[in-house]
Amino acid sequence: MTDQTLSQRPHLTDKESTGVIDWSSGPRRFIVLYLPLSLFVLVLLFPFYWMAITAIKPNAELLDFKNHNPFWVTSPTLDNIKKLLFQTDYPQWLWTTMMVAAVATALSLFASVLAAYAIQRLKFKGSNYVGLAIYLAYLVPPSILFIPMATLIFQLGLFDSPMALILTYPTFLIPFCTWLLIGYFKSIPYELEECAMIDGATRLQTLWQITLPLAMPGLISAGIFAFTLSWNEFIYALAFIQSAEKKTVPVAVLTQLVEGDVYHWGSLMAGALLGSIPVAILYSFFVDYYVASLTGAVKE
Amino acid sequence: MAVAAVETRTTYKLDQSWLVRLFDYKPFLIAICLFPAAALLLVFLSYPLGLGIWLSFTDTRIGRPGYFIGLENFESLLSDKVFITSVWNTLLYTSVATIGKFGLGLWLALLLNNNLPFKSLLRAIILIPWIVPTVLSAIAFWWIYDPQFSIISYVLVDVLGWRDTYIDFLGQPWPARFSLIAANIWRGIPFVAISLLAGLQTISPSLYEAAMLDGANAWQRFKHVTFPMLMPILAVVLTFSVLFTFTDFQLVYAITRGGPVNSTHLMATLAFQRGIPGGQLGEGAAIAVAMIPFLVMATLFSYFGLARRKWQQGEDND
Numbered sequence: 001m002t003d004q005t006l007s008q009r010p011h012l013t014d015k016e017s018t019g020v021i022d023w024s025s026g027p028r029r030f031i032v033l034y035l036p037l038s039l040f041v042l043v044l045l046f047p048f049y050w051m052a053i054t055a056i057k058p059n060a061e062l063l064d065f066k067n068h069n070p071f072w073v074t075s076p077t078l079d080n081i082k083k084l085l086f087q088t089d090y091p092q093w094l095w096t097t098m099m100v101a102a103v104a105t106a107l108s109l110f111a112s113v114l115a116a117y118a119i120q121r122l123k124f125k126g127s128n129y130v131g132l133a134i135y136l137a138y139l140v141p142p143s144i145l146f147i148p149m150a151t152l153i154f155q156l157g158l159f160d161s162p163m164a165l166i167l168t169y170p171t172f173l174i175p176f177c178t179w180l181l182i183g184y185f186k187s188i189p190y191e192l193e194e195c196a197m198i199d200g201a202t203r204l205q206t207l208w209q210i211t212l213p214l215a216m217p218g219l220i221s222a223g224i225f226a227f228t229l230s231w232n233e234f235i236y237a238l239a240f241i242q243s244a245e246k247k248t249v250p251v252a253v254l255t256q257l258v259e260g261d262v263y264h265w266g267s268l269m270a271g272a273l274l275g276s277i278p279v280a281i282l283y284s285f286f287v288d289y290y291v292a293s294l295t296g297a298v299k300e
Numbered sequence: 301m302a303v304a305a306v307e308t309r310t311t312y313k314l315d316q317s318w319l320v321r322l323f324d325y326k327p328f329l330i331a332i333c334l335f336p337a338a339a340l341l342l343v344f345l346s347y348p349l350g351l352g353i354w355l356s357f358t359d360t361r362i363g364r365p366g367y368f369i370g371l372e373n374f375e376s377l378l379s380d381k382v383f384i385t386s387v388w389n390t391l392l393y394t395s396v397a398t399i400g401k402f403g404l405g406l407w408l409a410l411l412l413n414n415n416l417p418f419k420s421l422l423r424a425i426i427l428i429p430w431i432v433p434t435v436l437s438a439i440a441f442w443w444i445y446d447p448q449f450s451i452i453s454y455v456l457v458d459v460l461g462w463r464d465t466y467i468d469f470l471g472q473p474w475p476a477r478f479s480l481i482a483a484n485i486w487r488g489i490p491f492v493a494i495s496l497l498a499g500l501q502t503i504s505p506s507l508y509e510a511a512m513l514d515g516a517n518a519w520q521r522f523k524h525v526t527f528p529m530l531m532p533i534l535a536v537v538l539t540f541s542v543l544f545t546f547t548d549f550q551l552v553y554a555i556t557r558g559g560p561v562n563s564t565h566l567m568a569t570l571a572f573q574r575g576i577p578g579g580q581l582g583e584g585a586a587i588a589v590a591m592i593p594f595l596v597m598a599t600l601f602s603y604f605g606l607a608r609r610k611w612q613q614g615e616d617n618d
Contacts, residue, residue, distance in 0.1 A: 037411045040404075041422070044429050044489065047440040050451060054443060065454050111336035118333035122326060130334070137341055139539075139599060140349060141547035143568035144588040147575040148352035149344065151360075171345045174337050202324045232433040234550045235568075239576050250435040254554055265443055272436035283431045287424040290431070294491070295498035 048276075055080055055270040062266055080266035081274070088256065089245045090271065097248040098278070100162050101230035104169035108226050109219065111170065112177035117207050119178070120185040121193070131182060138175035145171070146239045153240050164240040165248070169230045176229070177222040180293055184218030185211065221293035224286050228279050249275040355585035362579040373586035383587065386565040390594075393481055393566060394546045400485040401541060402534075405492025410526075412493065413500045423494065430490040438554035441483045445469035445555065470556055473563035480564060483551055492537060499533035500526065542598045547591060567591050 054062065056076040061068040068074065084090045118124075119131045149168060150159075158164040188211060196206045212219070237248040244256055253271040257264065283290060322328055356373055360366030377383045408426070416422060429437060444451055446469075453466035469479045503526065511521045549568040552558065558565035558573060565573070567587055575584020 033411060033414055033416075036407070037416075037422075040408050040411070040489075041425060044426060044486070047437055047444065047486070048428065048432070050444060051437075051440045063449060065449065065458065070449075070451060070454055107340075111340060114333040114335075115337035118330050122330050122333065124326070124330050134337070134341075137345055139543060139595075140345060141543060141595070143547035143549050143571070144352060144591055144595075145345070145348050147571065147581055147585045147588055148348040148355055150576065151355070151581060152344070152348055152351065167340070168344055170340045174341060178337060202320055203326075203329055204323055228431060232435075234433075234435050234553075235572070238553075239572070250433045250550075253439065254435055265446075265449075268439055269443065272439045275436050276432040279431055279433065280428065283428070284424070287420070287427075290427065291423065291494060291498075294427075295495055 051269045051273050051276075054265055055273050057266060059266065080264075080270040084257075084267050084270050084274065088267075089252070090249075090274070092245050093247055093249045093252040094274070094278075096162060096246060097231060097250075097275075100165045100169070100248060101227050103166050104173060104230045105223055105226040107166065108170040108173035108177050109223055112174050112181055112222065113207075113212070113219070115174070116178045116181035116185055117211065120182045121190070121207075121211070122203070131179075134175050134178050138172070138179065140171075142172065142233075142235050146235050149236070150239050159240060160242045160246060162246065165230075165233075165237055168236050168240070169233060173226045173229060177226055180222045180225075181215065181218055184215045188214045217289065217292070220286065221289040224282055224289055225293040227282065228290075231279050352585045353589055355582055356589040357586075358582045360581040360585075362581060366582050369582075373583050374590070377583070377586060377590070382562045382565065383570065385563060386567050386570040386587075387590075389477065389564060390546060390566045390568075390591075392477065393484065393548070394542060394598075397481050397484040397488065397545050398538070398542055400481070401488035401492050401545075402538065404485065405489045406496055408489060408493035409496035409500055410522075412497050423497070427490045427494055429487055430494075434487060434550040435554045437487065438483065438551050441479075441486075441551075442470075442555050445479050447471060471560055473560060476556055476560060476564045480552055480555060483555065484545060484548065487551070488541060488545070492541065495533065495537045496530060499530045503529045539599055543595060546595060546598060 053071070053073055056078065057073050058075060058077045058079070061073060061075070115134070119127045119134075153159050153164045153168070158167070192214070193206045193210055196210045197203070201209065232250065233248070234250050237251045238255075241247050241251065244252070247256065249271075253268065253275060257268050257271050323332070355366070357368055357370060358366030359369050359372070412419070412423065412426075443449075447466065450466060450469060452469075453463075456463045457466060468475065470476045507525050507529070508521055511525050516524065547568050548566060549572065552564060552566050552569045553572070556564045558569050562570075567590065571584045571587035571591075573584075574580045574587060578584070
């Protein structure tokens with residue numbers, strides 16, 4: 001039957017009859033599809049290539065475009081990276097950033113799992129409004145919060161301490177994670193939990209032994225996404241941390257590696273590159289989770 | 301039989317200690333579960349939001365408690381040329397960057413929605429600019445925009461010979477503004493493209509099939525099938541994008557710090573400059589609070605303006 005239908009529509013190619021848009025084939029497909037696509041990829045990736053190539057260029061090549069082709073490096077050097085690792089506090093900044101991001105993520109995940117469970121599973125009067133309030137909290141940007149937050153941090157005596165960041169990052173992590181986890185909990189059949197409760201499990205046991213294992217993909221998505229967001233955070237780290245050795249990588253690269261009017265582009269680029277690598281590695285292992293959390297957050 | 305089962309269950313429940321029963325008591329459990337999130341958000345989000353609005357009506361400085369001075373901060377801001385410039389900059393930055401991001405992002409999403417080899421690898425590569433810390437990629441742009449060693453100038457002048465002089469990207473107000481907008485678009489494209497791609501993939505192929513049987517060409521299929529079906533997700537992505545572009549801080553702070561001569565300040569960077577290094581907490585808070593009406597308007601506009609069409613569409617189709 002299907003074959004017959006297809007054969008009756010000879011003007012449609014295979015792909016057209018399956019409904020996928022297809023801009024014919026051959027040269028036209030190259031011009032409307034592959035050419036723009038490769039331009040996009042080229043433009044999106046070029047800054048990283050430029051960052052990497054600058055990081056391994058010796059100064060002579062870096063500042064002389066007449067005699068050296070700037071797109072390539074003839075005598076690569078690791079001096080910039082060595083200088084960064086052994087003559088600055090860079091390892092310390094990396095460690096601080098990682099620690100702050102990990103603790104803030106763990107704290108946010110803990111709070112978000114409980115909150116999402118309460119909102120989605122323990123349905124109570126007004127649970128929808130609590131969900132909405134959390135969604136609205138996600139729409140409050142850090143740019144309008146950092147000044148009053150700085151005074152609050154000062155009053156609490158947390159200024160210039162990693163605790164300041166650990167406690168403030170959850171303000172944008174919890175709304176995001178909770179929202180994502182509510183979506184995941186929704187997709188888990190409630191009957192499974194009912195079974196456990198009929199067998200005598202308490203609600204917390206149900207959460208721990210039934211719901212959480214099933215929501216693992218959601219937890220991983222939320223977790224790595226929260227980690228990346230904390231790693232990338234800038235404005236709070238800039239406003240609340242003063243001592244050079246306690247800064248996070250994004251802030252330290254911008255404020256500590258720029259000395260006066262002389263920009264050491266080689267080590268600046270090496271700093272930017274090294275600071276991006278941990279998230280890039282994490283990303284490469286969990287691409288699908290990233291995409292899931294990005295699109296999951298948007299779809300809800 | 302049923303009675304017996306209920307009885308065994310009841311006795312089992314009675315065996316449990318009071319603590320276990322307390323944690324199974326629903327109102328208590330709800331309170332406990334909501335407590336960590338609510339406490340953190342109330343102390344570090346709601347309270348600062350209120351405090352910020354209060355600060356904007358005072359003359360607080362760092363190290364000195366302020367007094368209520370009414371609307372004085374806002375009045376002085378209205379006659380402050382730098383502030384007015386920053387408002388225009390923010391509006392320009394948000395509108396041009398949003399149009400650019402959505403135009404290019406939608407195009408990229410449509411390209412990716414084809415049958416391609418290595419599709420998931422391609423998708424992974426495209427998301428990289430969005431994953432890497434903004435400040436760090438901004439530093440790369442800072443170097444790309446260098447007046448003497450810009451690679452763009454090098455290509456235009458020395459390779460292609462289209463220009464005679466190197467471009468002074470960040471030294472003049474208008475080139476600097478557009479350089480910042482270009483960097484923002486670069487960073488925003490992946491987010492828009494991947495979210496919209498997710499939306500495109502949910503559109504049933506049978507709709508295109510039906511449109512094609514009715515003789516619709518590619519543009520008509522896009523206009524009457526793809527675009528309306530994409531509207532719900534487009535509305536949400538647009539809301540987020542406008543919100544985060546409007547309050548952007550990192551890119552501008554990293555690339556120009558508001559320079560040259562305060563001409564590229566956004567409201568957020570100006571609030572920072574006045575509030576933290578400048579010490580004028582009251583005035584900085586007033587600038588930050590001045591963003592709120594714009595944000596509320598932008599959110600309501602992009603959400604309701606587009607979401608309304610979404611359910612109209614939904615009624616027709618479902």
